Ligand SMILES: NC(=O)C1=CN([C@@H]2O[C@H](COP(=O)(O)OP(=O)(O)OC[C@H]3O[C@@H](n4cnc5c(N)ncnc54)[C@H](O)[C@@H]3O)[C@@H](O)[C@H]2O)C=CC1
């Protein structure tokens with residue numbers, strides 16, 4: 449006779465495996481770039497990643513050969529830069545990270561990247577829709593406020609749009625916020641949980657210090673500006689050689705790891721992300737970054753913005769105006785330039 453406890457744990461196991469997909473194939477599109485290379489390195493060091501697939505219009509096989517010598521268990525493959533290489537790279541992917549596209553130079557806004565990056569993201573989104581429609585797609589390419597809606601429109605056109613599996617990566621904004629606060633307060637950044645909502649550029653980035661353990665920072669204009677324009681600091685310091693790559697790689701690897709943990713059944717995994725969100729749809733804003741609880745199906749729950757003070761209310765107003773325009777620009781681009 450089988451003891452009751454054994455039957456119960458067997459049932460539990462079946463229930464678990466019915467919901468939790470074993471996410472392990474992670475793909476990077478733009479893998480030979482400034483973000484792509486360190487991101488691929490961090491993913492190779494992550495024991496939860498069992499297969500790493502790398503694609504770029506140039507150099508992915510070389511990056512893959514290099515990384516593949518690292519003595520962790522995952523397999524690594526770099527694919528040829530053509531349509532069939534891209535399709536094979538994507539097939540069976542559980543998580544696809546997209547840092548493909550050009551970065552800023554000093555004096556440029558993220559929106560100045562639109563003309564180049566919109567079509568890159570559109571074409572890569574089409575490849576994802578065709579080869580891995582059920583993957584979690586994480587968009588890093590800027591302007592995120594527009595490239596995420598572009599990806600959504602392409603998926604809709606292919607009849608495979610699942611809003612629970614599309615993420616704009618805004619992790620770097622909370623990473624920066626916690627670091628900048630720790631510098632002011634002399635604390636450990638890992639203890640500084642700062643909520644950042646909105647979008648991923650300039651005034652659309654809204655830190656909510658009133659919700660942190662330092663509500664006094666809510667009127668610190670320099671700090672708010674630093675969080676909103678942290679990317680510019682790096683662009684300026686790199687002096688024409690691009691934008692944040694190493695900190696972004698860390699942030700992207702953290703987001704991918706969180707998704708994998710959640711997909712493997714871990715509860716309560718929460719990350720910020722720019723997603724198809726109900727929070728401000730009544731104001732015509734279809735996508736919004738806020739805390740998101742992750743699960744085996746991608747987004748489990750979009751958390752509300754929560755209480756904000758009068759100062760933050762003003763920041764949110766400015767955010768929503770810009771965000772709406774950025775989103776509409778992405779949607780209009782796909783309408784007039786559909787993928788071929
Ligand atoms: N979401 C965020 O928080 C952040 C986003 N970014 C954005 O990430 C993007 C990439 O930045 P970097 O890596 O510094 O640029 P990069 O120029 O160093 O690398 C981009 C890579 O994309 C590749 N690429 C271009 N077109 C492609 C295509 N059709 N298919 C596959 N690969 C393609 C290039 O060959 C290059 O290797 C930029 O748009 C940048 O603004 C950068 C930092 C933070």
Ligand SMILES: O=C([O-])CC(=O)C(=O)O
Pocket residue numbers: 551552558590620678679680682683691692
């Ligand atoms: O500033 C940029 O262009 C790159 C970026 O998105 C960031 O560093 O947050």
